Amino acid sequence: METVRVHAVVEGSGAPLVLLHAFPFCHTLFDDQRPLAANCLLVRPDLRGFGRSPAGASATMEEMAGDVLALLDSLKLDRVVLGGVSMGGYVALALTRLDPSRVSGLVLIDTQALADDDAARAGREVNARRVEAEGTSFLVDPMLGRLLSPECPVEVRAETGRRMRSESPAAVAAALRGMAVREDSRDVLHRFGGRALVVVGEHDVITPRERAQQMADLVPGAELVVVSGAGHLPNVEQPAEVNAALARFMAGAV
Numbered sequence: 687m688e689t690v691r692v693h694a695v696v697e698g699s700g701a702p703l704v705l706l707h708a709f710p711f712c713h714t715l716f717d718d719q720r721p722l723a724a725n726c727l728l729v730r731p732d733l734r735g736f737g738r739s740p741a742g743a744s745a746t747m748e749e750m751a752g753d754v755l756a757l758l759d760s761l762k763l764d765r766v767v768l769g770g771v772s773m774g775g776y777v778a779l780a781l782t783r784l785d786p787s788r789v790s791g792l793v794l795i796d797t798q799a800l801a802d803d804d805a806a807r808a809g810r811e812v813n814a815r816r817v818e819a820e821g822t823s824f825l826v827d828p829m830l831g832r833l834l835s836p837e838c839p840v841e842v843r844a845e846t847g848r849r850m851r852s853e854s855p856a857a858v859a860a861a862l863r864g865m866a867v868r869e870d871s872r873d874v875l876h877r878f879g880g881r882a883l884v885v886v887g888e889h890d891v892i893t894p895r896e897r898a899q900q901m902a903d904l905v906p907g908a909e910l911v912v913v914s915g916a917g918h919l920p921n922v923e924q925p926a927e928v929n930a931a932l933a934r935f936m937a938g939a940v
């Protein structure tokens with residue numbers, strides 16, 4: 687598998703926590719998680735094509751996971767707590783399928799173990815073609831409405847939209863196609879022997895609470911945290927609550 691040398695922001699020291707961003711964002715999606723670097727080694731990669739990372743020929747979840755494994759090698763990190771929001775969660779599950787020995791704990795935030803159905807796959811291809819033809823603007827406003835809760839402050843909404851608009855149309859189209867062909871990962875969770883924290887915003891309409899519960903039910907001892915006043919991006923809308931859950935989880939990291 688061809689890997690891309692991805693850019694990552696690495697801060698702090700201690701037990702490593704790698705956070706993988708959602709679609710269509712980059713490592714700045716976790717700017718509000720930076721205080722965690724006071725007590726751990728916080729690694730925030732830009733997945734291929736996003737932020738400052740170069741693109742590959744395609745962007746499947748396995749390819750993105752292979753890039754993150756190569757990054758862990760280059761940082762000499764054998765075993766990490768691996769977290770991901772939404773698409774980042776799909777990549778975290780793909781990495782756990784490729785090499786579970788590198789993952790001591792999984793943090794799955796507003797994501798799911800299920801694959802796309804045929805209708806979702808077809809919709810992603812329509813959007814990928816449209817992004818290639820006319821850019822990402824048509825996606826941003828409708829997506830913002832679905833990503834954030836109704837009570838999200840206007841400045842947070844504006845900053846989230848700005849972040850989405852700054853990502854490259856080619857990366858967005860490639861990631862849409864990559865998400866469309868991702869595998870069902872329930873077997874990965876069923877086999878996973880490590881610790882798991884599952885987080886979901888109470889207003890998430892993209893990967894709602896039932897999807898979070900389904901993942902938590904597959905890992906013995908998994909903790910499920912439902913975040914009030916948040917939609918699909920609770921780390922952006924309610925960072926204090928998400929950071930507290932992550933800090934508790936990292937306190938038990940080996």
Ligand code: MLT
Pocket residue numbers: 707708709710771772773774865892918
């Ligand atoms: C994301 O937030 O990463 C995406 O909305 C996930 C998806 O489209 O399945």
